Amino acid sequence: MAKARVKVPKTAKAGDVITIKTLIKHKMESGNRKDKKTGKKIPRHIIDKFTAKYNGEVFFSSDWEGGVSANPYCAFTCKVDKSGDFEFVWHDEKGEEYKATAKITVG
Amino acid sequence: MSRKGKNMTTGGGKLAAVAAGFLLAAGFVAGLSTPASACEECKGKYEVEGRKSGYLFSNPETRAIQDDDFANGGMLWVEKGAELWNKVDGKAGKSCASCHGDAEESMKGVYTVYPKYVQELGKLENLEQRINRCREANMGAKAWKWESDDLLAMTTYIGYLSRGMPMNVKIDGPAAPFFEKGKEEYFKRRGQLDMACKHCHYDHAGQYIRADLISEGRGGGAFPAYRLKWQKIGSLHRRFKGCNKQIRAQPYKAGSDEYVNLELFVKWRSRGLPVEVPAVRR
CATH class of the missing domain: 1.10.760.10 (Cytochrome c-like domain)
Incomplete structure (x- = not known):
């Protein structure tokens, strides 16, 4: 169900600080809501870790908890000095991983 | 008491009783500038002949999400x-x-x-x-x-696909009687609180209910909208249902004749306003 979108500038100058935007479709079920019909709690199902890698090196990561909204949007910056690949990984509590990649040319 | 509080209590009858509950909150927020006045440059786009889109009643932060197609969950x-x-x-x-x-x-x-x-x-x-x-x-x-x-x-x-185009529903010819029914629905008192759509969105638009600024109820070009409260996209009829529940009325079914007629009236009220789908609302 998860569908990831990332926005990374295609080109940048060496030493530039670029802004990266990410958004993933995920219900982020907090575990506190009840099913209106049965009255039972809907089990928690959230993304608990997000990591961003640049040329294989983790430069940004964050742990998410139950209070994060559905379809979480996360924007952050990165200083780039050479061309390379970005890799973004959303780790789901149930062990699933959603990945997205992007390329940047630094000239 | 604030100007807003005074206006609300002059609403008469049961509305006054409801408003009394809001007075304290209204007093607190009266000093703030309304978001509607904060954005002069976007008025031209979202205000047509004095009709204001719900966009102008949103917080700047909410508007920023709508303006950025990437951040917009819709x-x-x-x-x-x-x-x-x-x-x-x-x-x-x-x-x-x-x-x-x-x-x-x-x-x-x-x-x-x-x-x-x-x-x-x-x-x-x-x-x-x-x-x-x-x-x-x-x-x-x-x-x-x-x-x-x-x-x-x-x-x-x-x-x-129609984003930016002006809303333009037909209310003459065979649609006329249905338009009249929708209009009637808009002004009909319903529910335990005995309120109609018009009591908030016509008489008191631009004022606060607690912390929320009441829009003019011209959701015509906005829905299906991404509501932050819903954390997803929802239809105009879902919004109608929510409004009906808030005045403690039994909502009609989504897709019922009553709501479709009301939809025509609301979209006519939004005539000329740009299509914003997927709009972002609180």
Whole structure:
């Protein structure tokens, strides 16, 4: 169900600080809501870790908890000095991983 | 007490009793500038002949999400709708594209004229119902359930293709009696609180209910909108239901004649305002 979108500038100058935007479709079920019909709690199902890698090196990561909204949007910056690949990984509590990649040319 | 509090209590009857509960909150927020006055440059786009879109009643932060297609969660449904457009479904082995071709051409402006009168049905039909009628009659597919992800995605996608175009529903000719019914609904007192749509969105638009600024109720070009409260896209009828529950009235069913008539009236109230689908609201 998860569908990831990332926005990374295609080109940048060496030493530039670029802004990266990410958004993933995920219900982020907090575990506190009840099913209106049965009255039972809907089990928690959230993304608990997000990591961003640049040329294989983790430069940004964050742990998410139950209070994060559905379809979480996360924007952050990165200083780039050479061309390379970005890799973004959303780790789901149930062990699933959603990945997205992007390329940047630094000239 | 604040100006707002005073105005509210002059509303008379039961509204005054309701308003009393809000007085304390109203007093606190009266000193703040309204978001509606904060954005002079976007007024031209979202205000037509004095009619203001709900956009102007949103917080700057909420507006920023709507203005950025990337951050706008509603775009996820637009993408899904675009996929569904080309997906073959049903016994006839057709997709939407089989008949309508390129949606970007064939569906441009379609959103702005719904709901409209359909002679075969002898009543109004809104966009969701039109999509489902097409699915059943031409594709031999099952109608999508109201508020299902698929129906929302398709409606949002078609709305998105008319983005920026002015709302332009027809209220004359055979649609006239239905328009009158919708208008009646808008001014009809309902529920335990004995309030009509007009008590908030007509008489007290631009004032606060607790921390919330009341819009003019011109949601015509905005829905299906991504509501932060819902954390997803939702239809105008879902919003109607929410409003009805808040005045402690029994909501009508989504897609009921009452709501479709009301939808026509609300969209007429939004005439000339740009289509914002997928708008972002609190």
